[in-house]
Amino acid sequence: MTESLLLSRRDLDFLLYEWLDAEALTKRPRYAEHGRETFDAMLDLSAEMAARHFAPHNKKNDAQEPRFDGERVHIIPEVGEALRVFAGSGLLGATMDEEVGGLRLPSLVAGACMAWFQAANVGTCAYPFLTTGNANLLLAHGSREQIDTWVRPMVAGRFFGTMCLSEPQAGSSLADVRTRAEPRPDGRYRLFGSKMWISGGDHELAENIVHLVLARIPGGPPGVKGLSLFIVPKYLLNEDGSPGARNDVSLAGLNHKMGYRGTTNALLNFGEREGAWGELVGEPHRGLAYMFHMMNEARTGVGLGATALGYTGYLHALDYARGRPQGRPLTDRDPASPQVPIVEHADVRRMLLAQKAYVEGALGLCLYAARLLDEERTAPAEEERARARLLLDVLTPVVKSWPSQWCLAANDLAIQVHGGYGYTREYDVEQFYRDNRLNPIHEGTHGIHGLDLLGRKAVMNGGAGLRLLLETIAATARRADAAGGEAAEFGASLTAAAQRLGAVTAHLWAGGSPEEALANASVYLEAAGHVVLAWIWLEQLLAAQGGTSAFHAGKRQAARYFFRVELPRTGPQFDLLMARDLTAAQMDPDWF
Amino acid sequence: MTESLLLSRRDLDFLLYEWLDAEALTKRPRYAEHGRETFDAMLDLSAEMAARHFAPHNKKNDAQEPRFDGERVHIIPEVGEALRVFAGSGLLGATMDEEVGGLRLPSLVAGACMAWFQAANVGTCAYPFLTTGNANLLLAHGSREQIDTWVRPMVAGRFFGTMCLSEPQAGSSLADVRTRAEPRPDGRYRLFGSKMWISGGDHELAENIVHLVLARIPGGPPGVKGLSLFIVPKYLLNEDGSPGARNDVSLAGLNHKMGYRGTTNALLNFGEREGAWGELVGEPHRGLAYMFHMMNEARTGVGLGATALGYTGYLHALDYARGRPQGRPLTDRDPASPQVPIVEHADVRRMLLAQKAYVEGALGLCLYAARLLDEERTAPAEEERARARLLLDVLTPVVKSWPSQWCLAANDLAIQVHGGYGYTREYDVEQFYRDNRLNPIHEGTHGIHGLDLLGRKAVMNGGAGLRLLLETIAATARRADAAGGEAAEFGASLTAAAQRLGAVTAHLWAGGSPEEALANASVYLEAAGHVVLAWIWLEQLLAAQGGTSAFHAGKRQAARYFFRVELPRTGPQFDLLMARDLTAAQMDPDWF
CATH class of the missing domain: 1.10.540.10 (Acyl-CoA dehydrogenase/oxidase, N-terminal domain)
Structure with a gap:
């Protein structure tokens, strides 16, 4: 390719x-x-x-x-x-x-x-x-x-790694992890339990597999506060560090997925016999906090992977649309005239422009987040580093979820551009669509990230994270205002949407129970995501403004698309949130 | 099952x-x-x-x-x-x-x-x-x-049938069909050409396969006006009607699809040797009109199939949600308390209620359309029959497209309710999602139905079809108004949305070119679809109003969901249409 x-x-x-x-x-x-x-x-x-x-x-x-x-x-x-x-x-x-x-x-x-x-x-x-x-x-x-x-x-690529969190009875609910780690006199631990959905959980691609496993040391507190983190290798190491005997970790089976099939996904049993040897990472009972280091990185990675799948699908669809002759312009119905490439049809162009807006917006968001990591690590002043850390923290659920939703939508459109061909395995796009469907599920489902954004990130430190996000957006809007023209117009739309996001957040948490506040957390995540992406697009528009190339013209048109077609979707979402709508929450399970 | x-x-x-x-x-x-x-x-x-x-x-x-x-x-x-x-x-x-x-x-x-x-x-x-x-x-x-x-x-089930329209160079553009039918002295024809995407195109499930084939009789007019319809069997018949020698129809290959795999989908070659025998149906050059008889039926059938897939996915998700314990209420974070079934979580309930609103709404729409067919066939007065025919005609693109879009969305939510399990082939819902993805493509793509609704159905007979639809909706709204309470409130929302649909249609066609009018035909289709479904839900609400059972309470809650969460989506869509937005249409292909 x-x-x-x-x-x-x-x-x-x-x-x-x-x-x-x-x-x-x-x-x-x-x-x-x-x-x-x-x-x-x-x-x-x-x-x-x-x-x-x-x-x-x-x-x-x-x-x-x-x-x-x-x-x-x-x-x-x-x-x-x-x-x-x-x-x-x-x-x-x-x-x-x-x-x-x-x-x-x-x-x-x-x-x-x-x-x-x-x-x-x-x-x-x-x-x-x-x-x-x-x-x-x-x-x-x-x-x-x-x-x-x-x-x-x-x-060096000699050992590969995994993260082992979920268990059959504990997926989104890590408080219910049961795997136990029994201390041994030599300071090591013996682990017993089953871990589910372990990507890369078993294979012979590397000399060894390093599992990072959440487990409970007996006597620790219940819930997530009693989780500790362990290194549990597939093979124990010899004195010289080379892999030796098998550890007591066994593959119970592989999951057979709709997509993402190239990655083994395993149910692993630890300690079917004498217990799997493991060594503690850091201090006892702080495992979840450590694991969040990897989870946050994985979440950003999921967003980037979803983006990459959406992006390649878009490029495939564009390539197909430029090469596939079918039909004629609305003003030329003469069947004797040659057919035109389908990129000439308004609806195909709409589907391509939507994909472009989704995938280039998502890539911008993911790289912006990566840039924040660099700021967090290397900005000269501690204040700047803290600012980057906080902004990244509040953005993480969006970086994970928005590409997972909208770059999957892009893959859906890529199939549609291909027509019947796109639905066949002879072409590539159906696989992208199947692969991408995993992304709204793993590393925290869409719903979990809604709760994370509205229930934690938007209110942590007295709302400092959200305030910082809104200030950052406002700064972009001010630059857009100074630039004038359509940038200023879009900047005004963005300002209005961002203010609404702030107002909705305050309104949801002003009195009422957490259940009421969080009843539509997924809708909040989606509305906030579109506001964030509008900001990213305004940033890209400003960066592209001076450009005279076709590429820069395309950037500007995609930004227009986002502001004219996508951002307005947030209107009814904010209305619903402002109304504290409880229609779904009040649905009695017996009424289904 | x-x-x-x-x-x-x-x-x-x-x-x-x-x-x-x-x-x-x-x-x-x-x-x-x-x-x-x-x-x-x-x-x-x-x-x-x-x-x-x-x-x-x-x-x-x-x-x-x-x-x-x-x-x-x-x-x-x-x-x-x-x-x-x-x-x-x-x-x-x-x-x-x-x-x-x-x-x-x-x-x-x-x-x-x-x-x-x-x-x-x-x-x-x-x-x-x-x-x-x-x-x-x-x-x-x-x-x-x-x-x-x-x-x-x-x-009797001894012969099976197909419909053969598309060709490799003629998918959506039937004007470009090339298969030719040469008349022979005995009144029959010899056919030559390739037909693509033929569902049920070859198999040994029946004694014979009856292909209905669109082809051109030499000398006829170009474009769709020169298409005639032929019966071309896989096996020629003996004197006694039993299948005899093979006709010159051969299977060039099967398509390998993402879903819907149980149905063979074939590329057929007619006339690789001496020509495939065919007999003309009706008059020459009227083939497309005849084929529309089958296509309209197939389109309604596609809507119903999409609905059925969405419906079974919903029931699977509901069953899973009632049986899967995971997590605890927001007000009880004590890890020692038992986990609750996920149907108790607000976001899961939201996903289930959305599915219910989509699939029960779609089923209502499809059965309403079927009821119109019965009216068309058996209503006592010709005026009533004509009314049913016209209403069905204008509704057909919605009956085909709305379930194809939203019952696929329901399948997406069914996977999400299942979490990681839903993404595996060990469970059923991923197949429903793959199967359902075909429906926005075949029997006219989503985009084609947008053009059909806005470009033909909404303006035919001076707009009589759309007027009839809006009058029918208005009649329901009047009944809702008389019923009072929330029915009246929803009736007022529906009236406003229907009036907007009428106004948008008039505005789009008031001056300007067809390109401008039709630039966002897909958006029009989606907005009109949601208005139609709101009407179907108001009908169901009125029918359920007296009921005291849990079932009736569920119907009312699903109707509320549709009016509070779904219908408002049309606001930005109508805004875009009223603005005659040309962002996508004006995207230069070189800018991608």
């Missing part, structure tokens, strides 16, 4: 250099050894590796999904080959320090690199994605020895 | 007897031999056959889809067995006269019966569905001899 069907490099250049000023990061000590050349080289390399090693087996790994024969998991060989190439690039440690084998790239650049792989093959990508997240967690919360023992081989 | 996971018999009873007054039809001479007992008996039989013979192989036929080995098509044997049982019930001729083997049921009852089978197994259903449509076309436009030769064996 050619790179040009995966992502638009022109768009990445725009987002990184014309908007988010990636080059400014090279002034920071952490990134001083980088320059635009090294960023560009990594982007070139990623695009090329993605097209050459990841995209070609995307369809095959869907049709011939991983299979468990009761003994071992069989995966087509292309996956392992692609991952060896990937590990060789150093991207597993893209943002990490050199001392653990990392490239010390900004998250902004690393995110743009990862998007190429996710667009090419989201199933194969999940392995490095989880490995990096696992390693980052241990870098933040593990001991020096744990970093040496587990992180280095992961960054 | 139990019947109660397919459809709600209680709801069907409500729609048929408490709302649409099916019993009144038994006063009409055509249906005089029927009574509620026979209607109920057919519904009971359908539910039982669907659960017993259709549902059990739904998953298997998806996993082991039909396969073409280059010689013949292999289909799991359960399909043929189910279809033999179905044919034995007489339902292939449900609405037809006894003289051709039919049951002479009202379309209203026949539709309700078919919905059971579509909910159980939409893939297997497509064969009888197309066969009945084919036979109905020939009953309306075929000769006496054609009815005897082809219709009788189809009604």
Whole structure:
């Protein structure tokens, strides 16, 4: 597959250099050894590796999904080959320090690199994605020895990582995790329990698998406050750090999914025999807080993966629409005249422009979030770092959920542009649609993120996070106002919508019970998401304003589309929230 | 599978007897031999056959889809067995006269019966569905001899039927059909050409396959005005009517779809050798008009199929939500207290209520349309018959498109209610979602129906169809106003929305070019669809008003949901249309 069907490099250049000023990061000590050349080289390399090693087996790994024969998991060989190439690039440690084998790239650049792989093959990508997240967690919360023992081989691609949270009786409700970890005299633990939905949970793609497992140490507090985090490897290590005997972790079975089939997804049993050896990460009972390090990264990654799937679907649809002749303009019904490419039809153009608005908006949002990570890490003043941390915190549910919803909608439109062909497995877009349908479910469902945004993020620290978001939006609107013309007009629309978001939040929490306030939390998430995306589009419009190229004209038109067609959707949503509508909440279960 | 996971018999009873007054039809001479007992008996039989013979192989036929080995098509044997049982019930001729083997049921009852089978197994259903449509076309436009030769064996289930319109270069654009039919001295024709996307195009489920083929007789006018309709059987008939030699029709290949896999979908070549024998239906060059007989029936059938898939998905989600414990109420975070079934969570209830509003609304719409067919056929006065015909004509794009969009949305929510489980093939809902994704594509894409509604149906006969729809809606609103209370309130909302629909239509066509008027035809279709569904829900609310049961309370709550959450979506859509927004239309293809 050619790179040009995966992502638009022109768009990445725009987002990184014309908007988010990636080059400014090279002034920071952490990134001083980088320059635009090294960023560009990594982007070139990623695009090329993605097209050459990841995209070609995307369809095959869907049709011939991983299979468990009761003994071992069989995966087509292309996956392992692609991952060896990937590990060789150093991207597993893209943002990490050199001392653990990392490239010390900004998250902004690393995110743009990862998007190429996710667009090419989201199933194969999940392995490095989880490995990096696992390693980052241990870098933040593990001991020096744990970093040496587990992180280095992961960054080198010798070991892969997982995150083990859910259990059959505990999906969204982590308070109900039952897996227990019994302390042993040598300081280690023996784990007993079942973990569900473990992506990359078993395979032979790496020498070892490093499971990060939430479990309870007997005697700890109930609920999430009694969860501790453990490193539980598939293979115990020999003295020299090489994998030795099997740990007591066994694969009970693989889930057979609608999409995302290339990633094994497993039910794992820990401690069917004498107990699975595990070592504690950090302090007891603080496991969930540590795990949030990885979960937040995973949530941003889910948003980026959803975006990448939407993006490649859009490019496929555009390519098809430019090449497929069908029908004639409304003013020329003469059947003797030649048919026109379907991109000429207004409704096809509408579907393409909607996709463009969704996927380029979502990519902008994800890269903006990555840029915040870089600010959090390297901004000169602590105040700036704290500001970035807070803004990222409040944005995370949107970064995870908005692309999951709207880039799936983009994939739906990509199928529709293809007509009947798009519905067949002979074409690519139906797989993107199936793959993307996972994203509103994993790493916190859509509903969970609604509760997170309205119930936690919007009210934490006396509402400081939401205030910061609204101030940041207001600053953009002021720039738009100064720019005049349609930017000012859209800025005014954005200001009105943002003020409504603030007013609705205050209204929902002004008296009344949490049940009432949160009854329509998902609607709130969606309305807030559209306000955030309108802001991202206004930012892109401002960045594109001076441009005279067709590319810049397209950016401006997509921004217009978002303001004219998408942002108005929030009107009825805010009305519903302001009315504190309880229609759904008051539906008696017996009435269904 | 139990019947109660397919459809709600209680709801069907409500729609048929408490709302649409099916019993009144038994006063009409055509249906005089029927009574509620026979209607109920057919519904009971359908539910039982669907659960017993259709549902059990739904998953298997998806996993082991039909396969073409280059010689013949292999289909799991359960399909043929189910279809033999179905044919034995007489339902292939449900609405037809006894003289051709039919049951002479009202379309209203026949539709309700078919919905059971579509909910159980939409893939297997497509064969009888197309066969009945084919036979109905020939009953309306075929000769006496054609009815005897082809219709009788189809009604008996010995022959199956197809409709062959599309070609590789002619999907939505039927003006570009190239298949040619050369007249021969004996009055028959030889056909040459390729037909694409032929559902049921090849199989060995029946003794013969009766293809209805659009083709051009040389010398005819170009475009759609030069299309004639032909009967082209897979096997030529012997003197005694039994199938004999193979006709020159060959299977070039099967399409491999995302869903709806149980139905073979074929590329057929006619006339690879000496030409495929065909006989003309009716007069030359009137083929498309005849085909519309079948297409309109198929479009209503698509709406009903989409509804049935949405409905069974909803019932599966409801069943899961009642049985799956997870999490606790917001006011009880004590991890020692037992988990509650997820139906207790507001967001799950919202997703279930939305599904209920979509699927029960859509079922109401489809059965209302079926009732119009009965009026068209049997109303005492010609004026009433003409009124029913006109109203059905204007409603057809909505009946096809609204369920295809919103019952797919219901399936999406059904997956979401199931969480990760819903994404696996171990559960049923992911298949419903994949199956349902076909419906916005076939029998006219969503965009084509937008053009049909705004470009043809809303303006035909000087706008008589749309006027009739708006008058019919207004009559319901007046009844609601008389009923008072919330019915009156919703009636006022409906009146305002319907008036806006009328005003928008007039505005779009008042000056300006057709391109401008039709630039947002899909948005118009969606807004009009929501107005129509609000009307259907107000009708259901009025029918449920006196009821004291939990079922009736549920109907009222679903109606409230539709008016409070769904109808307001039309506000921004109407705004966009009133602004004659050209953002998408003015997107230069080079700007993408």
